[in-house]
Amino acid sequence: MSWPKTASTVIIGGGVVGCSIAYHLARRGERDVVVIERDAVGSGTTSKAAGGIRSQFPTETEIRFSLEAIAVFERFREEFGVDVGYRTIGYLFLVSDEADLRGFRERITLQRRLGVDVREIAPAEAKAIVPALRVDDLIAAVWGPTDGMAGPAEVTNGFARRARELGVTIVEGVEVTAITLAHGRAAGVVTTHGPVSAPLVINAAGPAAARVAGLAGVAIPVHPRRRHIFYTEPFPEIPGPVPLTTDRATGFYFRKEMEQLLLSPGDVEDIGEDFTVPIDRGRIDETVEKALHRIPVVEKARIAGGWAGLRPLTPDDHAIIGWAPGVDGFFLAVGFGGHGFQHSPATGRYVAEWLLDGKASLDLSLFDPARFTRGATVRDDRGADAE
């Protein structure tokens, strides 16, 4: 490989976020952008995503990110020449708690003001959408018919391929082991293949973001937490399409994938890892138990397999986007939790604007990296932890 000794920008991490930023920088004319990926493009937590896309977020900024994502996924084929399997299957939240419903109602007001088609419906209406549901213990459901899904691998490869066509160098199988600092600012990276000097280094390292920030002496609260998804053998008893349906009481969610059902227990577990994610087969029993309660017909299904991934969570459940506190030239695009796939198109666009124009055209203060030093350590809303 011809090694890029210098770059205008080094992006650490070739997941969906790093590739989107690379593409958007190159599309805006930035030259000599280098993405460094320790494994293969899209092989990180992006490869574990359920592909869900929802506008049901608790803040205006995140709702706007989602609306932009939907617009991009709708025209992805024209722009990138790739079919990402975008489909509006809807998101359905099943609610059995009054306080939870009050939170949903507040968010629905905001979402509808921003043009999102989302509504509270009765349990019987939820059953009309997914007849297999047990609804006698629900007090309401929340339905977003325009929410949907697409393929994370296809989207990532679309960004990466177009970025390469526009001159971006993406190196795979190379790990960043140090961030070079000079006079308090980033000056490049050291890798397992050699150094690259660059005045701008972007951390897009997904679940490993805290470790990578630490290479520059920056502490950020990105906590990798394991979540499982299991799938059944073909299961015609629940015909598709099935919306991404979340049982708020237990965190369990499911949707149809081709002929199979995808089932997640909604687990959130610290396994002390930020790369490797073993499957805990003990989670199958928990998943089946939660599934049987909500969709009893699942007793006829057989689990055929599953996977686990790390969601890069932050204390308030919002991403971290902006300059790293204390180190000039070091930018953070991390902490996307369970929604980094769907927010990758908007992240790429606004980060490129910020870096090239000095300011993003949307207010991104929600994601301010410095907010945690001001005490934003508690989740300030109970938005949907859906994926």
Ligand SMILES: Cc1cc2nc3c(=O)[nH]c(=O)nc-3n(C[C@H](O)[C@H](O)[C@H](O)COP(=O)(O)OP(=O)(O)OC[C@H]3O[C@@H](n4cnc5c(N)ncnc54)[C@H](O)[C@@H]3O)c2cc1C
């Ligand atoms: C079970 C599960 C379901 C999910 N479902 C959804 C969903 O439905 N919708 C949704 O929007 N999101 C979902 N997510 C979340 C989504 O997967 C992530 O938010 C998103 O993929 C983050 O992308 P990323 O590019 O930041 O991280 P990654 O894809 O992890 O990319 C970071 C890359 O950095 C590389 N890297 C790390 N350290 C170094 C280093 N030192 N040197 C070089 N390279 C390095 C890694 O190898 C990795 O490829 C889900 C996540 C899980 C686990």
